[in-house]
Amino acid sequence: MNFDYRQLMPETLRLGNGIPLYLFPDPNSELLRIEFIFEAGSCFQRKPIQARACNALLEATLHHSADAMTERFDYYGAYIEKYVDRDQSSLVIYALARYSREIVALCEEIFKEAVFSATELKLYLEKQRSQFDIAMQKVAEVSRRAFFAQVFGEGHPYGQNIERADYDRLQREDVEAFYREFYVAANAGIVLAGGYNDETVKALSDRFGCGFPIGQAAPLPAPSEALPSARSGFVPKAGALQASVRMGKVVMPPTAADFSTFKVLDYLFGGYFGSRIMQNIREEKGYTYGISSYILPLRAHTVWIVASEVKQACSRQVVAEIRNEMRKLCDRKPGKKELDIVRQVYQGDFLREMDGIFEIAEKWKFLRMFGLTDAFYRQFAETLEQITPAEIQQAAQRYFAADSFHVTVCGDEAERAE
Amino acid sequence: MNIPFEKKVLANGLKVLVHKDTTTPMAAFNLLYDVGSKDEHPSHTGLAHLLEHLMFGGTRRFPDFDEVIEGAGGENNAFTNNDFTNYYLQMPKDRLELAFEVESDRMRNLVLSPKKVGIQKDVVIEEFKERYLNRPYGDVDLLLRPLCYTRHPYAWATIGKETAHIADMPIAEIKSFYNRYYRPDNAILAVAGPVEAEEVFALSEKWFGGIPAGGLSPRTLTPEPEQTEARRMEVVRDVPYSTLYKVYHIGERMSPDFYVFDLISDLFSNGKSSRFYVELVKKQRLFNELDAYVSADIEPGTFYIRGRLNEGVGYAEAEAALQAQIDTLATQLPPEHELEKIKNKLETALLFSNLKALDKATNLCYFELMGGAGNLSAEMEKYAAVDGRRMQAAVKRYLRDENATTLYYTAKS
Numbered sequence: 049m050n051f052d053y054r055q056l057m058p059e060t061l062r063l064g065n066g067i068p069l070y071l072f073p074d075p076n077s078e079l080l081r082i083e084f085i086f087e088a089g090s091c092f093q094r095k096p097i098q099a100r101a102c103n104a105l106l107e108a109t110l111h112h113s114a115d116a117m118t119e120r121f122d123y124y125g126a127y128i129e130k131y132v133d134r135d136q137s138s139l140v141i142y143a144l145a146r147y148s149r150e151i152v153a154l155c156e157e158i159f160k161e162a163v164f165s166a167t168e169l170k171l172y173l174e175k176q177r178s179q180f181d182i183a184m185q186k187v188a189e190v191s192r193r194a195f196f197a198q199v200f201g202e203g204h205p206y207g208q209n210i211e212r213a214d215y216d217r218l219q220r221e222d223v224e225a226f227y228r229e230f231y232v233a234a235n236a237g238i239v240l241a242g243g244y245n246d247e248t249v250k251a252l253s254d255r256f257g258c259g260f261p262i263g264q265a266a267p268l269p270a271p272s273e274a275l276p277s278a279r280s281g282f283v284p285k286a287g288a289l290q291a292s293v294r295m296g297k298v299v300m301p302p303t304a305a306d307f308s309t310f311k312v313l314d315y316l317f318g319g320y321f322g323s324r325i326m327q328n329i330r331e332e333k334g335y336t337y338g339i340s341s342y343i344l345p346l347r348a349h350t351v352w353i354v355a356s357e358v359k360q361a362c363s364r365q366v367v368a369e370i371r372n373e374m375r376k377l378c379d380r381k382p383g384k385k386e387l388d389i390v391r392q393v394y395q396g397d398f399l400r401e402m403d404g405i406f407e408i409a410e411k412w413k414f415l416r417m418f419g420l421t422d423a424f425y426r427q428f429a430e431t432l433e434q435i436t437p438a439e440i441q442q443a444a445q446r447y448f449a450a451d452s453f454h455v456t457v458c459g460d461e462a463e464r465a466e
Numbered sequence: 467m468n469i470p471f472e473k474k475v476l477a478n479g480l481k482v483l484v485h486k487d488t489t490t491p492m493a494a495f496n497l498l499y500d501v502g503s504k505d506e507h508p509s510h511t512g513l514a515h516l517l518e519h520l521m522f523g524g525t526r527r528f529p530d531f532d533e534v535i536e537g538a539g540g541e542n543n544a545f546t547n548n549d550f551t552n553y554y555l556q557m558p559k560d561r562l563e564l565a566f567e568v569e570s571d572r573m574r575n576l577v578l579s580p581k582k583v584g585i586q587k588d589v590v591i592e593e594f595k596e597r598y599l600n601r602p603y604g605d606v607d608l609l610l611r612p613l614c615y616t617r618h619p620y621a622w623a624t625i626g627k628e629t630a631h632i633a634d635m636p637i638a639e640i641k642s643f644y645n646r647y648y649r650p651d652n653a654i655l656a657v658a659g660p661v662e663a664e665e666v667f668a669l670s671e672k673w674f675g676g677i678p679a680g681g682l683s684p685r686t687l688t689p690e691p692e693q694t695e696a697r698r699m700e701v702v703r704d705v706p707y708s709t710l711y712k713v714y715h716i717g718e719r720m721s722p723d724f725y726v727f728d729l730i731s732d733l734f735s736n737g738k739s740s741r742f743y744v745e746l747v748k749k750q751r752l753f754n755e756l757d758a759y760v761s762a763d764i765e766p767g768t769f770y771i772r773g774r775l776n777e778g779v780g781y782a783e784a785e786a787a788l789q790a791q792i793d794t795l796a797t798q799l800p801p802e803h804e805l806e807k808i809k810n811k812l813e814t815a816l817l818f819s820n821l822k823a824l825d826k827a828t829n830l831c832y833f834e835l836m837g838g839a840g841n842l843s844a845e846m847e848k849y850a851a852v853d854g855r856r857m858q859a860a861v862k863r864y865l866r867d868e869n870a871t872t873l874y875y876t877a878k879s
Contacts, residue, residue, distance in 0.1 A: 050491060051491075076489075078817055079814065079817055079818065079821075107738075114738075115738075115739065115744055115748070118737065118738035118739045119739035119807075121737075121739075122736075122737040122738070122739040122740075122807050122810075122811060123739075123803070123806070123807045123810060124810060125807075125810030125811045125812075125813055125814040126811075126814070127737075127811070127814060127815075142814060142818065143814060144810065144813060144814055144817075147810075171748060171751075174754060174776070175747075175754050175755070178706065178707055178754040178755070178774065178776075181706035181707070182602050182603075182705070182706055182707070185601070185602040185704075185705065185706070186601055186602070187600065287704070288600060289595045289599050289600035290592070290595050290596060290600045320536060321532050321536070322530075322532050322533055322536050330589055331585065331589075332585065333585075333588075334584075334585040334586070334587075334588025334589050334592070335588075335592070336589070336592050337589055337590075337592040337593040337596050337597075357592075357596050357600075358592070359588075359592060388537065389533060389536050389537045392536060392537050392538060392539040393536045393539065393541075395539045395558075396492075396536070396538075396539035396540055396541055396556070396557075396558065397541065399491055399492055399539075399558070400492060400541065400556060403490050403491075403492060403822065404490075404821065404822065
């Protein structure tokens with residue numbers, strides 16, 4: 049594959065207070081992307097919603113109201129995206145490169161001079177609660193929640209779910225405390241990409257390299273010794289027209305030697321349109337509009353998941369067919385032709401995923417979280433090229449043991465065919 | 467924003483556009499057919515979209531379309547809307563010819579076996595349930611369209627009026643639709659990537675040149691008569707929050723009014739400093755979500771307002787507040803600073819939607835369909851030319867009660 053892996057590795061500057069600044073330049077771009085990453089995901093929170101609310105409320109400052117700040121970002125044509133996952137929180141700004149100086153100054157203000165008001169929090173929580181109410185009517189959301197609670201246990205930071213009453217419990221002080229503890233230099237990283245210039249880099253270095261409390265690096269979550277054993281769960285949802293199926297388990301992290309082998313297996317099994325489960329369950333049986341498998345790498349545990357919304361009466365058949373497809377791979381090695389297609393599909397997907405400086409900058413978050421480098425992708429390309437059908441079969445025998453999977457189904461109990 | 471291209475029309479009517487972009491190793495291949503759900507018979511709705519699914523069913527030469535593309539490291543997909551059906555592929559540059567080979571083959575030689583048709587009907591019905599029936603507020607489009615359009619075929623959604631239309635679709639109907647519309651003179655091809663125009667033109671001639679033109683006569687759709695009185699409807703559904711929808715007829719996608727309304731929708735609801743958000747969501751606390759947007763239909767389309775009511779807020783109060791916002795715009799010119807703001811935001815969005823080779827190929831086809839691919843590069847200028855006076859004139863002309871359709875989507879308490 050004709051790809052220059054070196055472009056995945058940014059030039060890195062250390063700011064005065066230790067914050068790393070990663071650079072992905074594209075001088076021809078009229079657009080700019082700045083991402084601020086903090087080790088401030090939901091696994092660190094002491095109260096539900098604390099991490100999300102904190103990230104969302106980073107608007108108002110000592111000198112400007114939330115409205116005034118959003119007005120200023122909007123004026124420069126900026127779009128702000130906020131992400132809070134289990135491990136990290138981030139704020140991504142897309143803007144016109146010609147306003148980079150103004151944007152950097154606004155960013156400094158929202159991070160350094162953040163103010164949390166009870167009124168803004170109340171409004172945020174009310175809006176989130178209404179979105180929660182709507183999400184809970186979707187079988188996909190209900191099964192997703194139940195699945196993670198099943199895999200990690202409800203007491204685990206990765207297994208906890210928000211309940212409706214949580215939206216009444218969070219206090220302004222909780223949000224501010226989270227900000228003080230986690231939005232500190234020791235937890236921060238900045239990724240700059242696109243059409244910036246030296247002046248932008250200097251502005252970021254000057255403004256974020258000092259005046260930020262250094263703080264304590266967050267205690268990163270370690271893998272749990274004991275996780276709940278695999279079981280099947282069913283969540284009834286009366287009147288649902290489709291059932292939602294989630295199936296999966298904890299697998300090896302991206303840093304493990306056998307990760308790349310498993311990734312190839314995942315691709316062949318459910319990672320592309322021509323995959324085993326898509327062909328069987330959609331294209332041959334018509335049980336669903338779509339079914340796929342994917343790997344979700346969290347810092348302490350990586351999870352492999354099969355997900356689909358299916359014909360209400362067929363959820364049992366779908367689970368049986370997923371198992372059936374796993375068994376087939378254990379019993380018989382895939383054909384060379386199929387494996388060749390997987391190789392080609394992956395390479396095409398990879399080139400598309402890395403097509404553009406913003407895409408490459410986005411991938412850095414993943415590599416950085418696991419302490420990986422471009423060697424990760426080189427290693428994967430090598431595995432993909434060299435892996436044999438027999439090795440795929442051996443991998444299936446290793447990872448697809450029948451009793452190791454959690455299954456969660458949400459749907460209408462009465463419509464569930466025996 | 468400038469997206470240069472070269473164009474050639476083959477003898478059989480196929481239009482070919484080429485945009486050179488050397489920043490990517492992948493070539494984007496976009497083939498648009500000028501057929502959408504507006505071309506369906508009212509008793510066989512959902513056909514254009516069902517046929518899009520069946521287009522992946524294979525030909526005698528390439529029984530498994532996806533496998534051929536995937537085997538070459540390519541990716542492909544398609545979408546259908548009321549106006550057109552669009553197929554797109556991304557291929558490593560050195561395998562680009564394969565895209566020509568398979569796409570030209572399935573333009574004429576699609577196999578429509580009863581078995582494959584049966585399975586894709588099931589798949590599409592599951593899609594219908596997943597996206598429209600089994601999710602809160604999913605059926606809104608199904609309710610609003612027939613209310614807004616009494617004569618024009620925008621009266622039904624691309625997925626179809628109901629699942630029975632898909633289940634009962636006769637195979638002969640599918641075949642005749644395919645034979646009529648899947649023709650070179652009813653299609654536009656764009657290739658973007660590290661390519662030369664001459665090589666793309668040569669490939670087009672080689673693979674598509676031999677396909678005879680269909681000679682389709684221009685479509686004659688019943689125009690939607692001007693709406694003269696307010697339309698209202700209320701439904702009760704098992705959803706958590708009552709939601710108000712207001713839909714106004716406006717001009718078609720390429721009319722000057724479209725640009726005006728696109729900017730009005732931004733002024734109302736793009737971002738947290740927008741008027742709706744600051745005034746009605748945050749200050750008055752009437753809505754927990756409130757959006758305005760334009761439909762971007764090629765034929766005369768619509769301007770939408772969608773507001774999810776906070777608990778305890780009635781429709782009358784919510785509608786009055788929306789009307790007050792409309793009246794303010796009708797009577798007071800928006801400040802220059804606010805216009806600059808929404809134009810800056812629009813510029814960011816426009817640059818983003820034309821960043822990738824594939825986006826550019828798709829957009830070139832779309833603009834060619836609407837009269838000329840060159841218009842794509844003129845988009846920003848058209849937005850820039852909108853001023854407060856034109857906004858006011860458009861608001862006064864279109865955002866009137868007699869031109870509105872209102873849906874109360876009421877939560878079962």
